[in-house]
Amino acid sequence: MQRGPISRALEREDTLAFWLLAPTLVILTLFIAYPFARGVWLALSNATVGEPGHYIGLANFEKIFADSIFRTAAWNTIVYTAVTTVFKLALGLWLALLLNRHFRGKSWVRAFILLPFIIPTVLSTLAWKWMFDPTFSVFNWLFWKLHIIDSRINWLGDPDLAMASIMAVNVWRGVPFYAISLLAGLQTINPDLHEAAAIDGANRWNRFWHVTWPLLLPVTMVVVLFSVIQTFADFQLVYVLTGGGPANATHLFATYAYQIGIGTGLLSEGAAISLAMFPALLLVVVFQLWYIRKVENR
């Protein structure tokens, strides 16, 4: 505990702030800013594994936009993000409303509910892959026993069904996060408001729509925006369940970038595919910043 020259130098707010932020800024610059710049350079070059390459302008982008698989991947990503978000929000909200009541074992339930979100994604996804396996699927068994099907369903092998199966897993994983976050938001709403509304004659639905929902909106927005970014950039689910197949039908930006960049070694093209995500992400983050500023200034 000395108060020598270093202590005195750190008395100034801006000096102290500088040193406190320095480690963070160093790490973020080295491992985010610099790679990002390098990624842009890569995407504008024709480098491959082993060949440093040289500048070729937007040729990579032209190439990938002409690539039908890329277009499929782009479309997939958008649909994947949109559909799963809607389901996660709806189911998460429903679950949050259910958890908002008092019942025995509530804290246990709340703790267990988060497991899909806690457990490493890849590991739980493996369990789903096993459950979807066309020869051994427990779902097939169930539907067969319920006389809904005669022959097996190829959950992950059928091009149309595969995407739906993947989305189901994503929703499964995401609902707890939405539910717990929205539950926290619900708990900040003063119960007096509900009671006043009930006395005023509002029924369940009205109370929800006019009291709960508007007050929950700020938390909802933040949760949705975080989730959209994560989902848009998702990799693990598709990689484990289908690897992008069957026949490149379930690729997302991330998995296709991996396949091209790392799988076939075409680094520059892979980088271009990754970067193609950036405009959409930028839009989402800008929107998020704008929204947060709006809420803060109210």
Add this chain to the structure above:
Amino acid sequence: MARVMLKDLNKVFDGNHVVKNVNLEIADREFVVLVGPSGCGKTTTLRMVAGLEEITSGTISIDETVVNNLAPMDRDIAMVFQNYALYPHKNVYENMAFGLRMRKFEKPEIDKRVRQAAEILGIQALLERRPRQLSGGQRQRVALGRAIVRNPRVFLFDEPLSNLDAALRVQMRVELKRLHDRLETTAIYVTHDQVEAMTLGDRVVVMKDGVVQQQGAPLELYERPANRFVAGFIGSPAMNFVATTVASDGLWVESSGVRLRVPPAKAERVRTYSGQRVILGMRPEALRLANGGDSADYSFDSLVEVVEPLGAEILLNVRAGGAPIVARVEPSTRVRVQEKVRLALDPARVHFFDASTEAAI
């Protein structure tokens, strides 16, 4: 023990000029109270003395040394906060010892000082406890103890009694006064409560909108307020103000319900306002029910609107020709609402204020 000098002190926050040219000389061992409504700049001034706010212009000196650029830790001052600011993760002993540890005092010395301070404040039994286990009054004492152990040159108080309930506040006020008499350290005390200001201060400084309105001994502010604001701020219930016009001969002031002669002591100065409006000020305690012997020069009729019996006295809320007036009368008085009463004014306790500048006449 030190002299504190504030010279031409100014503070601007984001374009708001919150402290304007404050000049104050605080003598060694003096207990000075800065008082005023919220936003008057008293707390900001205190924080500048503490070193918690940057000074926009002007100087603050402690014992002839200008301290503008000294960090709080180097100013040798102690501060007691409104919310006590006790370190929640340390017990009472450690709370009090923290400052001494930071200054690298020896263990035996720390122990001696802490126990001494604890004894003065009567908190020896609480030394092992954590702040959350203490009551409001006890926390306040610990906060005081923390300040005392350091033997600082100046004590600073930022509304320390505001968070206590009324009864405790009265009790702590007395204890603070006793403490100050015992320790004889220079102190600057900020409050919005004029009762605290009057009872604690050797000198009271009234502030409004960043400007010092008046400074002086409590009774001086009470008896000779420099302007209408100070007159209305000091004393409770507040002074009554009636807008009146000075008669052309300068000997009377009149409003729709009141007509009073100007007391001889003020006659000369009031005469210069002949024909103009002046504000008449009368404290509730300067009024009483008129009896037969009272001269008509210093009394007036009024209608009783509300009677507030306080036990030791009765507050009469009356109306004299449209002007609401509060009078403090004997507890034995028996009047009823809607009754007409005649009130008499003590001519030695009349105040006049310029209608536009609000300065005392």
Add this chain to the structure above:
Amino acid sequence: MIEGARWKKWVWFYLPLGSFIVALLFPFYWMVVTTVRPDGELYRPWNHPLYSPFWTSHPTLDHVRNLLTETLFSTWMWNTMLIAFVATLISLFCGVIAGYALARLTFRWAGILGTAIFVTYLVPQTLLFIPLAEIIRDYHIGDTPWALILTYPTFLIPFCTWLMMGYFKAIPKELEECARIDGAARWQAMVYIILPIAVPGILSAGIFAFTLSWNEFIYALVFLSSPEQKTVPVGVTSELIRGDVFFWGALMAGALIGSIPVAIVYSFFVEHYVAGMTGSVKG
């Protein structure tokens, strides 16, 4: 409030809640059952007459034993623990002090830097992994734990920073002011007074960071190549599959055991975890 009839409660509450719980937890149950199911039973097709999905009459620990002795699983566990632990420490250190600076100090660049840290979310790992792979290789830390220990903080620090900012803002400013008047320098007030009070927040952030590290996949996949260096997620998905053949018993055992550390940490600190998660969302 008084609500309607009993059966309504069953339909509108117990049933949906029960369904959610079953749906959310079933895969884990499946993991456990598969892990202890002997191979003979395991590979019965779904329409086999003896298919009994929900339990097994001959539980076995063969898969687990197999996993721990015949594969590098324990090495992967060790790797992952080490990486998660060190990355969390680094991120906590950076995040706590950065959070303090942004929450408590006023300086010109505060707004911009706060936004900048927030905006790193714009560049998820799946955007950076290709150029980063090159950089990792250039610095010769490819195929070592350092590749991950140094890169994980990129997504852990922003989160820790926001979380700690929220915590610091809730601590009254008077405590630091008092400490400084008492004789502490600014940094001493931060270290001796504020940080001890913020310990619950630091704990929440640390636990969340730890679980996030375990969950990371693409950097681990791309930066590590030797089987001994891999982390659990990567090892389980790459080494337990030979060509087209999936060793489901070992896979599920790996998935199950691989989930245990995180589940344990989580179970001890549920409140802190939830506080961390909701704190970051509420901003």
